Amino acid sequence: MTILVRSLVFAFAASLAATAQDLSIRAWQMESKGDASGAREFLERSTQGGGLDALVAYAQFLDRHHDPGARPAYERVLRTAQGAQRMQPARRLVELDLLAGDRDAAQRHLEQYTSAGGRDFSLPPLLPASAEKKTTISIPGPLHSFARMAALAPDLAAEDLLPALARNVVTNGYQAASGNEALEQTEYLKLVVRYLSQARELEKLAGADQVLKIESCDSAQTGELLRVLGYRMRGGCGSEVVLETVNGTRAFLTIDSGFPLAELEQSLRTNRPFNYDFKPTQVPVLYTADYWLSAKERQGGEFIDTFLGDPSLCRLYLAMAKLDPAAADELRKNTTLQRIRAYAHVLDFYGGMFQIRNGKAVVPGGARSEKAWSDLVGVAPDKPAAFFERLVAKDDGWMASYFDALSRISFNPANGPVQNYLTEPERMKRFYAAIRGKVTSPGPARPVFRSNTDMLLLTTRLRLDPDGRPHIPGNLEVWRTLFIEHPPGAGKYDAKLSKAAPAWKDPDDVLEALFGLCRKSVENEPLKIFMALSDMDRRRRTPLEAKTVDRLSRHFRAFGAQYPILAEAPELSDATVIQFLDVAEAINQIRDIGVRADAAGSMQALVGLWQIFYRQGSIAPADADHTLSTLLSPFAKLKNERDIFESGREGVKTLLAATKSPAGASPQDRMIDLLAGTSESDNSDAHTQLVEDMIRIFESQRLISLATIFELVDHLESIAKGEKANMALVNRMASRISEIQLPRTALSTVERNTLSFGYWSEKHIEAQRKLNLRALIDRAATDPKKLDDVRALMGPFLRDTLVGLNYVHYAPPGAQVLYTNPLFVRSHDFIGLQGSLQTWRPTEVLGTGWPTSAGGKLVGSLASLPYALAEAEQNFLIPSREQALIWGDLVPQLILSATVPRWWDVTPGQLHWVGLHMIYGEALLAESALNADRRQAALEVLSRYAMPARVEKIRELLEQGRVQGALENVMPSELFAIARDLLSDRNSADTPVAAEIHREAAEAPQHLNYQTISHFFGTPKPTLANSYSPELLNLRTFPTLMGYSSRILAESWESNLLYYGALADQLYLSPAQLNVLVPEWTRSTVERIFATHLEDWPALLRSLRLVGDDAREKAHRQATAAGAGL
């Protein structure tokens, strides 16, 4: 029946559209050329005649752009249409009403839909929100004060408050007491407890009305209130009265909790009444308060006091709140609080994927693996509570962590059926035995972060070859050799594995070894090698040869940080990969450290530019290998600065040729153009702005343009041939050199030697500063040898310019460091601390905080420059609300997602296609509230990407018709994925939007496909995918992990660019504008994040939506001011 009605509806819609088609096609033609606002105007004009076709075309156009005018436009269609023609607009109105939270309108339009013949929708009755059903506990004082003191985001949903508090108590509330094993409260928790005490005193003063009232300055209550607050009046009542601290401890709580002290003072000064609502806060508690307390505790103090005083209770509360509600209920009913409390840490980290369906625990591998799980756990999955209880109790968490890692594997066509492979019963048992080992303690849930990071990375990123076997880079022999011989200096990975390796015959032998090493607390180098090399092979047409893999694996420790560069271009030949390693080794052999730093810097900078140009399409894939090889060649045999200069110059020529640069173009101008992101001429405002910003940064760093350096060097050759020195040119260069200053350190030499680092970078700068070019040229006269020496001195300058061009490209929004520290580029330290061999290591930020250095600087190679620059900039962002934000590793990843990709090659059609998917995803959610079949289908897809507890929450909201609430819990990346998967699963065109998506894709299949969208709207994932090449991986959002904090979580967050893309489409912006707007929007998004903890991605989602609302409002204001509508 449902299918029939849907077909009918769409047939009507199609009949309408058939006559409206001409209008729509004409509008689409304008739109696909980037004139969306023109298309809108055209359609709006067409409606003036009042014809139904035009009204439909206009309404659908507005709808596709998420325009707020869509609902009124559909209303107009509904008023004009007759009979069954009314079905489609009425149906769409019901959906839009629910998305807007307008239930009354939805009910009205549903009736119209039904009366027009629609039968597949019914609006479920509105039940009280789940939070309202729950029992509550009381916290003294207003929520905002408690939230400030407990470091909770004030806009947390009510039901999320206690879990967030529990997490803060677990992670920040206690520390080991000195001298014994007991825990003592941290300063954070002491302040929360003190605050509660003060709040209770204030509650008493507030009395039965629960309002703090001061009638006048000299009233009796004033003194008592001030005493509790820790203040007193200075000066008599009247305009001179000032509040000053009398009790520092109390006053601190007053200020820190945000008590309106200034308002109180103002009331006293003006002798006006002061009223402050001091009602206690009611916070929903999971199950009932009594469930969590012992009989003794129930009679003692209040719930909140017991809660704060018991970290293990908090851990259990947190764990249960994260569980799928059905699984949590089952556990609660079948086991005691005390029993499960002992394993709260395991449940907290690894319980998130527990689910019960049809009375059985859902296990990875499904029915085929149930018996194996039953054997491993000791309880069958058909006794779910006992199964889960035993699972968390087993092996101090190792089995639960294995269960979790296997459960999280999502099907990814690129990886193959990995979960199916790993859960083959015998294989699963075998790998588990490897993980477990003999000594199980300490388990992976003991530290603050989950320590099974490697296992999670392995199961997530493992790939099966077309023959269904795991992809092993190189061949088995390479891995046997690696484990037997080990790279020089690595020591044995594992004595037993080294002993077993000669007998390895199967890829599973390698996997077993890798699983076994996952439990080691020390760095798991073999796994890192495996992942890096797998990722290098991932996009290659032909995998790397065994001998290449062997070489790469042996040199991973020295050069592993460089592999993502090589992974980014799958066209690279094995020979070029080997050549890269040869060159890096050759540079390491240079004995003069200054020359070595210049050689490494120049080579890395050129490779960095090659990487950027390749990524942006300025170097064609077919030319990538040859270009890199040509670039590298001269660096293999460097001896001195002269060679470095020549190699650098040749490298620039190679890059300019590979990017098809016009003959005679200024190398500097051309480089900046290319870095801005286009190889073709582009005079758009966006391009101009990007170029302008790059030039400013380049100038702030007092770098010398490529054109000037090359001109001078050419001129030196002319002088050698007897030409007169061009002193104007020499002076220009000399003048620039004179602007180079020594680092502005305030320390004496002794202090500097003691505290700071960067000897070689300072020496590099000092040598440049002391260069007296005029005198050298004067002295050289026409002596070719001496002039040649002068030419060699240009090597370090060229290095800085090339390095600077990399910095300029990746400059984060704001770029305060680059604008303020004129030596930031020059002080890049390619050598690092003595003995640390950082030349090829990842880029690191060192020296923050004074007086340890004269400002922070970057150390190491340029391989992870985008991340390091973003990290250096993050603390310059200015939060829009209170301080104490969660930055850490999350923000640099968000920033680099805005600085690495460019959108010059995105077509308006692609932008629109992303927008359509978002609209279709929203429509699917709305339909899910109105149709049970639809809901089941949508939630099944969602469960591939979201954790079970969240899927259940969304289900509950949809079952109540709360579409807006459900949408708030779905990430934009999930919305996109739901639309994509349902469109692909059904290959259907069941609504006008779906039909439009299919139509557009069929019209331009090369542009409108998911691979292209993944490239343009995906994010770089240097840790997860070993590449800066943007892509969508569609993984479940990761938790924080040992060794990575929230960095992998941040890399698994793929919503920003999809959201911004859809936003740009809604606002009729051109794709080119994204190049300017995405960094701005990202900055604004970060400045509005107000998170409670490291995994608080909902705070990020809230912030993202605020930025979208602002952009829409701003566009609306501008359009209104310009006399147009939006």
Place this chain on the structure above:
Amino acid sequence: MTLLKNTIFGGIGLLGSGGLLWLYAQDRPTFRIKVDMVVLSFTVTDSKGKYINGLKPADFRVTEDGIVQKVNTFGEGSKPPIQVMEDGTTRPFLNAAAPGGTEGGVKSEVRSDSFVGTNVFVLFDTSNYMYRGFVYASDAIADFVRGLDRNDSVAVYTFSRNLSRAAPLTHERGEAIFGLRKAVAGDDAALYNGLLLTLRDAAKVPGRKVIIVFSNGPDNASMVAPDDVRAVAEDEGIPIYVISTNEVNKDPMSSAVFKRISTRTGGKSYFAKTWQKQVEAFESIREDLGNSYTITYYPQPNPNEGFRKINVEIVTDVGKKYRVRARPGYRPRGGF
């Protein structure tokens, strides 16, 4: 590209950056005239440190690298400024639009009331280092804000790891104190990052401005070095006053930096561990603001695009005994 680059350079040229102009000159000879106005505040004291008031424009001679400058306006304390004419006569500075700084490439006008009073930016350290003295410092700052001249504007910023604009620039004392009292304590200290961002904000405001840093010194999170920040303050002509809640000898490195930053920008540093000393320090700053002179001028042609040394002399005989405290110089603005 040529057309594009000319457009860009034209836009940047308005910002009057010497450094930027040099870039353009690297590849093509383009010359532009800078229109940046220099705002110079200074105090005059006698041998006992007592402020000298009532001096006139004709009593001063201002030079940049030895080149005598033509003073455009002259002001004392919070009195309205006067315009200094070509012949040395003066007249009230009313509704005179003068070319001023630029914001986003758009030339802004300097209003006559821009130089009445001072724009005071208070930068309050709320990091973990200030935990113990947080509330007392808050009281002292509140007192200072209340006591500012009615013509002054005040902004209250706080910093720990990040900057927070607790109260944007306002004439309303109440608003500033509301913002101050909402500050949250805790986290790492990035003093010089915070100071840099405050300078960037202050630089956008026309007229006379000062920054008062209230901190106990340690910094464990800044990316920028103190002297890079000091250079920005020098170039923007913004005096920095520092009130350290540490003893001078307790952290000699921070103390030395505080002294250098304040001296080089025309401000002062105070080491005030006790609440009473902090109040005195604020009182001293207030006096400084009330007793300072402010002149503006458009720099005479000067080939030096690097650091330009400023010298303020008192030309009358009686004034030779007096001491002038001003920033030692600046670099032409970079336009960022």
